[in-house]
Each structure stands twice: as structure tokens, then as C-alpha cells.
Amino acid sequence: MEKGIAIDINRHSDPHHYSHNDSHHHSTMTATMTATTATPTATRIGTTIGAVVEGVDFDNLTPEVAEHLNELVLEHAVLIFEGVHASEDQQERFARCFGEPYIYPLTRYANPDGDIWTEFIDTPDSPPEADVWHTDLTWVPDQPKFGILSAEEVPETGGDTMWADLYAAYDSLSPVMQEICENLNVMHQIGRNVLDPVERNAGFAAAAFLRDNYPEIKHPLVRTHPETGRKVLLLAGGFMKCVEGMHPEESDLVLKYLRNHINDPNFHFGWRWKKGDLGIWDERCTNHRGLANHYPQYRKMRRCTVRGSKQFSGI
Numbered sequence: 001m002e003k004g005i006a007i008d009i010n011r012h013s014d015p016h017h018y019s020h021n022d023s024h025h026h027s028t029m030t031a032t033m034t035a036t037t038a039t040p041t042a043t044r045i046g047t048t049i050g051a052v053v054e055g056v057d058f059d060n061l062t063p064e065v066a067e068h069l070n071e072l073v074l075e076h077a078v079l080i081f082e083g084v085h086a087s088e089d090q091q092e093r094f095a096r097c098f099g100e101p102y103i104y105p106l107t108r109y110a111n112p113d114g115d116i117w118t119e120f121i122d123t124p125d126s127p128p129e130a131d132v133w134h135t136d137l138t139w140v141p142d143q144p145k146f147g148i149l150s151a152e153e154v155p156e157t158g159g160d161t162m163w164a165d166l167y168a169a170y171d172s173l174s175p176v177m178q179e180i181c182e183n184l185n186v187m188h189q190i191g192r193n194v195l196d197p198v199e200r201n202a203g204f205a206a207a208a209f210l211r212d213n214y215p216e217i218k219h220p221l222v223r224t225h226p227e228t229g230r231k232v233l234l235l236a237g238g239f240m241k242c243v244e245g246m247h248p249e250e251s252d253l254v255l256k257y258l259r260n261h262i263n264d265p266n267f268h269f270g271w272r273w274k275k276g277d278l279g280i281w282d283e284r285c286t287n288h289r290g291l292a293n294h295y296p297q298y299r300k301m302r303r304c305t306v307r308g309s310k311q312f313s314g315i
Contacts, residue, residue, distance in 0.1 A: 040065065042072045042079065049077035049165045049286065050269030056081060058090045066097035073098075073146065074228050078163050078269055078281040085276035086150055088302070092116065094278075095148050095304050102144050102307040104137075106198060109209045116304045122159075124296035129197055131292040133164060133262055134237035135283050136305060138188045139214050144305035147288070148280045151273040152302050158294030161279070162270040164262045164287040170222065170233045172264070181233065184221040184254070185244040190214055193238035218244060225285055226309065232285045235262060262287060273301075284308070 042051040053072065056065070073079055086094065095101045095116070107114035122128045137143050149161070170178065190210055199207045219234050221243070235258055243251040270291075271279065281288065283305070290301075 039068060040072070042076060044076060046076075046078070046269030047266060048168045048269075049163060050080070050271070051076035051078070052080045052082060054082075056084075058084055058086055058094060061093060061097055070098055073280060073282055077165060077167075077286050078271075078279065080271055081278040081280075083274065083276045084278050086278050088117070091148060091150055091278070091302070091304060094280075095146075095306055098146050099306040099308075102142075102305040104305075105140065105210060105214060106202065106206060109206055110202075118303045120290070120299070120301045120303065122295065122297075122299040127295050128290055128292040128299070130290035132193070132237050133235070133259070133287040133289050134239065135235070135287050138219060138234070138236040138239045139190050139217055141217065143308050144283045145308035146280055146306040147283050148278070148304050148306070150302045151275055151277045153298060153300040154273045154275050155294035155297035155299050158272075158291065158297065159299045160270050160272045160291045160293065162268055162289050162291060163281055165267045165269070166233045166235060166262070166285050166287060167225075167230050168267045169235070169258075169262050169264075170231050172266075173261075178222070178231075181258075182220075182222045182231075185218050186221050186234070186255075187216045187218055187241045187244055188236060188239045189216045189241045191238045191241070216241060223284075228285075230285070233258065235259070235287055237287070 038055050040053050040055040042053045044051045051072065053069075056069070069079070084090075092101060101116040103114055103116055104118060107118075120128075120130070135143070136147060170181075173181065195207045195210065198210065221234060222231055223234050224230070225232050237259070240255055242248065243254050246254070271277075
């Protein structure tokens with residue numbers, strides 16, 4: 001697993017979230033399971049992405065509410081629902097508002113009819129392994145559309161998740177650099193950052209299954225988001241192997257620059273979880289990372305994802 005990168009974080013006045021711009025304050029809001037049937041409302045709390053939503057009845061997710069929530073995800077990229085304590089059934093119904101839940105490749109290997117859940121359990125003997133910028137599964141043809149994470153057990157301190165805005169990362173490049181990136185394709189692969197933990201936890205046969213069934217795949221470095229129409233960088237941490245057609249040293253130079261580029265805190269939104277919080281984010285225009293700042297404390301999170309379309313085109 002690639003090591004995490006130190007980030008200078010400016011804490012927000014609310015200890016549960018932070019962004020680079022401390023002028024974004026909000027009062028604590030609670031979304032209950034049966035609060036109201038009114039139209040959900042979102043309050044932006046990050047600089048460019050990230051909002052807290054209230055007014056959602058998770059037992060009454062009508063098509064109208066689902067459509068509105070989809071619009072909010074597209075607008076804010078990351079939504080947080082505080083203290084909802086969603087059950088598996090509720091989280092799955094919520095996911096189905098946006099499409100078909102995705103079964104991860106390793107789950108399908110263990111059981112072709114496996115469920116949609118991935119649990120992340122951090123303990124003193126099982127340290128966190130997601131403290132690096134990435135987006136999920138760029139080495140499959142149908143990268144997930146949305147990720148949905150439920151905080152089951154949270155540490156006393158730390159355990160935050162951060163997201164980076166890949167729209168802003170693209171927009172902040174110079175016009176010359178934008179044009180260069182728009183003409184590049186990047187080869188994506190599973191990589192040792194996935195295969196090493198799989199070998200440790202599931203065995204060499206499971207890792208071999210992933211290598212054999214998921215070969216390298218090519219993605220444009222700059223894509224047009226299929227729903228918003230905005231240009232976005234496709235960055236994916238250790239899943240990016242090389243830039244197509246470049247000498248290795250040239251490719252390394254480009255990818256190193258872009259990996260460092262998204263460390264700019266102006267692109268970031270972070271959330272310190274409370275037990276029962278639920279988050280959803282757009283995998284197509286963000287990177288995320290689970291900070292390891294709670295280790296060796298216990299942390300348990302439950303994730304599902306929504307299936308995306310086949311590889312969407314570049315610009």
C-alpha cells in the first residue's frame with residue numbers, strides 16, 4: 001500500500017468537518033429516519049465540494065426525493081447525512097435510488113452471488129490501509145458511479161475521511177497544461193497496493209484471480225463528466241501505471257506532478273465521523289482517502305457502491 005501524504009489541515013470550528021476555507025460555518029444538523037417529508041436541503045460546508053443534508057426520511061425515499069438527491073450529489077460531489085444510523089436495508093434502498101448496487105470483483109470471486117457490502121474494520125492488528133488519494137476501481141470497465149459509506153463504530157479521535165475535488169484540480173491548471181493533459185491517456189492496473197492486502201487476507205489464489213481477470217485498462221486523463229458536462233481529471237493514485245506512449249521517465253514526471261497537485265488543500269473537504277453518519281460521493285469527480293490518524297483505535301465502516309456506465313469518453 002502506498003504511504004499516506006502529510007496534509008496541512010486547517011480545522012473548522014465544528015470538530016466534525018473541516019475545509020481550507022474556514023469562513024464556511026454551519027450549525028449542527030440532524031437527519032433522522034422519520035423527520036419530514038419536505039424536500040431535502042443541503043448546506044455547503046466545504047470550499048468547492050461537500051454539503052450536509054437534512055430533511056431526508058430514509059424509510060420514504062420517493063422517486064422525487066431520489067431525483068433531488070441525485071441533483072445534490074452532482075452539485076456538491078459529497079453529501080453527509082448526520083446521525084441517520086441506517087440499517088443495511090435502508091442503505092441498500094438508498095443506493096438503489098441512484099442505480100444498481102455494485103458487487104466488488106473480490107466478492108464475486110468468493111461468491112458469484114455475493115452481497116454488495118464491503119466492511120472496513122481497523123484494529124491494532126489490522127491497521128488502516130486507505131490513507132492515500134484514490135478513486136475506486138478504475139481498473140474495471142464500469143467504474144462505480146457513487147460510493148456510500150456508513151459509520152458503524154468510530155474512534156474517540158481521528159478516523160476522518162477526506163475528498164479532493166477533481167473538477168477544481170483540472171480548472172486550476174494553466175491552459176497549456178490543460179491542453180497537454182487533454183491529449184493523454186493513462187494505463188490503469190490493479191497494482192500492488194491492492195494485490196498485497198488481498199494476498200495477506202484472502203490468499204494467493206484470490207490475487208491471481210484479480211490479475212488474470214482484470215488486465216490493464218486505458219482511460220483518458222481528462223474526461224467530460226457524463227451528467228454535469230464539466231471537464232475533470234481522472235486521477236487514481238497507485239492504480240495509474242503509466243502515460244500511454246511516453247518514456248518511463250516522462251510518464252513518471254507527469255504522474256508525480258498530478259499526484260502532488262491534488263494535495264492542494266483548496267481542493268479538499270474532510271469529515272470527522274460520528275456513529276450513525278452516512279456519506280455519499282461521486283466517484284467520477286473526486287478522490288478520497290481514509291486518514292490513519294485514529295490508529296490503533298477501533299473503527300468500523302460499511303460501504304456499498306452504485307454501478308457506473310462503461311468507460312465514458314474523454315473530452
